Amino acid sequence: xxxxxxxxxxxxxxxxxxxxxxxxxxxxxxxxxxxxxxxxxxxxxxxxxxxxxxxxxxxxxxxxxxxxxxxxxxxxxxxxxxxxxxxxxxxxxxxxxxxxxxxxxxxxxxxxxxxxxxxxxxxxxxxxxxxxxxxxxxxxxxxxxxxxxxxxxxxxxxxxxxxxxxxxxxxxxxxxxxxxxxxxxxxxxxxxxxxxxxxxxxxxxxxxxxxxxxxxxxxxxxxxxxxxxxxxxxxxxxxxxxxxxxxxxxxxxxxxxxxxxxxxxxxxxxxxxxxxxxxxxxxxxxxxxxxxxxxxxxxxxxxxxxxxxxxxxxxxxxxxxxxxxxxxxxxxxxxxxxxxxxxxxxxxxxxxxxxxxxxxxxxxxxxxxxxxxxxxxxxxxxxxxxxxxxxxxxxxxxxxxxxxxxxxxxxxxxxxxxxxxxxxxxxxxxxxxxxxxxxxxxxxxx
Amino acid sequence: xxxxxxxxxxxxxxxxxxxxxxxxxxxxxxxxxxxxxxxxxxxxxxxx
Numbered sequence: 001x002x003x004x005x006x007x008x009x010x011x012x013x014x015x016x017x018x019x020x021x022x023x024x025x026x027x028x029x030x031x032x033x034x035x036x037x038x039x040x041x042x043x044x045x046x047x048x049x050x051x052x053x054x055x056x057x058x059x060x061x062x063x064x065x066x067x068x069x070x071x072x073x074x075x076x077x078x079x080x081x082x083x084x085x086x087x088x089x090x091x092x093x094x095x096x097x098x099x100x101x102x103x104x105x106x107x108x109x110x111x112x113x114x115x116x117x118x119x120x121x122x123x124x125x126x127x128x129x130x131x132x133x134x135x136x137x138x139x140x141x142x143x144x145x146x147x148x149x150x151x152x153x154x155x156x157x158x159x160x161x162x163x164x165x166x167x168x169x170x171x172x173x174x175x176x177x178x179x180x181x182x183x184x185x186x187x188x189x190x191x192x193x194x195x196x197x198x199x200x201x202x203x204x205x206x207x208x209x210x211x212x213x214x215x216x217x218x219x220x221x222x223x224x225x226x227x228x229x230x231x232x233x234x235x236x237x238x239x240x241x242x243x244x245x246x247x248x249x250x251x252x253x254x255x256x257x258x259x260x261x262x263x264x265x266x267x268x269x270x271x272x273x274x275x276x277x278x279x280x281x282x283x284x285x286x287x288x289x290x291x292x293x294x295x296x297x298x299x300x301x302x303x304x305x306x307x308x309x310x311x312x313x314x315x316x317x318x319x320x321x322x323x324x325x326x327x328x329x330x331x332x333x334x335x336x337x338x339x340x341x342x343x344x345x346x347x348x349x350x351x352x353x354x355x356x357x358x359x360x361x362x363x364x365x366x367x368x369x370x371x372x373x374x375x376x377x378x379x380x381x382x383x384x385x386x387x388x389x390x391x392x393x394x395x396x397x398x399x400x401x402x403x404x405x406x407x408x409x410x411x412x413x414x415x416x417x418x419x420x421x422x423x424x425x426x427x428x429x430x431x432x433x434x435x436x437x438x439x440x441x442x443x444x445x446x
Numbered sequence: 447x448x449x450x451x452x453x454x455x456x457x458x459x460x461x462x463x464x465x466x467x468x469x470x471x472x473x474x475x476x477x478x479x480x481x482x483x484x485x486x487x488x489x490x491x492x493x494x
Contacts, residue, residue, distance in 0.1 A: 288470065319481075
């Protein structure tokens with residue numbers, strides 16, 4: 001049906017003028033030589049132009065509809081200049097109407113410009129049959145299409161302009177559609193033939209630039225082949241996010257910090273009095289660094305150790321403080337043995353300027369005096385015979401691991417939001433299918 | 447480059463910039479300690 005090859009061999013851009021035998025109006029043939037039927041733009045009568053005398057097929061006396069793209073309009077789509085030569089208004093027996101504009105270029109043949117529910121598509125009739133790859137999937141040129149609409153009937157409700165076949169109002173074909181994001185595959189079948197058309201999604205902006213049509217908001221629920229507005233961005237966004245996180249990871253490894261250095265091990269008094277030790281000097285060489293302090297109390301059991309750290313600048317006496325507590329509890333109950341807490345504690349002091357410092361550690365051991373009698377609090381972890389000690393370690397650094405995690409969350413948050421929107425969109429799109437699982441109706445708000 | 451991609455790139459640059467700035471000052475919102483606001487007297491030995 002598509003005379004593409006012949007057109008390429010012998011282009012015929014000539015136009016031809018004729019007179020409508022019904023109303024006398026002048027009718028210009030834009031694809032003279034290829035057009036079979038033309039609908040008069042003044043009265044709508046169908047004329048057969050294969051006959052030199054121009055035969056009146058069906059007489060109408062109706063005012064021509066005002067088209068969104070008037071016949072004769074030219075526009076450049078995907079690098080090819082097309083002229084609108086025909087217009088069809090079709091529906092499923094009066095419901096779910098859509099518009100089809102026939103485009104013509106003497107070197108590229110015919111295309112369809114389809115407008116349905118606020119979205120535009122560029123249709124090209126296939127010269128090959130799609131291949132079945134699954135019970136509900138077809139493949140054409142490497143693209144997989146999933147069955148979307150079951151068999152239906154498309155009827156021609158209104159005709160204007162010229163066509164390369166004998167078109168008539170009331171003409172019907174059996175239809176079925178397969179879709180993938182960005183394109184739709186439509187099958188039309190009548191008694192004479194089966195034709196396949198690949199309809200490619202056209203962004204509203206592209207249509208405005210090509211034919212000056214008004215830009216519509218994106219249809220909702222989405223059309224069967226409407227691409228998710230978040231899909232492409234997600235693919236690019238993940239790459240950008242990975243690059244950003246790789247940079248942060250490399251930076252963190254480069255400036256991660258130094259090793260832990262044991263600053264000292266100190267006895268813990270059995271009477272629970274507050275003790276104090278001073279460690280130093282601790283020399284900090286970078287302009288700013290974080291100082292991490294870690295304490296471990298190996299014999300700690302059913303009690304806790306309070307630790308007050310004061311990092312004192314020897315020169316300015318400026319103090320940087322932190323508080324930590326190691327606490328550990330254990331016992332048995334009806335569920336068996338249990339433990340809670342940690343014998344180690346770690347704290348950090350951020351943004352400490354360069355200088356020579358003393359670290360003052362005030363610490364105090366505590367017993368859990370309210371321990372229930374059934375708990376094995378022993379003779380007391382602080383007893384002298386137990387030789388309780390606390391070991392303090394110091395490390396300097398620049399990059400906090402928590403900052404790295406925070407940065408990862410901040411980078412991932414927009415991507416997760418985009419993924420959520422993308423999945424919602426796809427769910428709504430697929431929900432419009434005749435083959436959607438029951439319960440997915442695609443009526444979500446966008 | 448779409449607007450979304452541009453703004454996301456800008457967002458990532460901002461996050462990376464803040465991360466590097468945080469590393470430059472060795473700062474974290476999750477650090478436990480900090481500079482003492484007021485202090486009377488001296489801690490520890492007073493070196494002359």
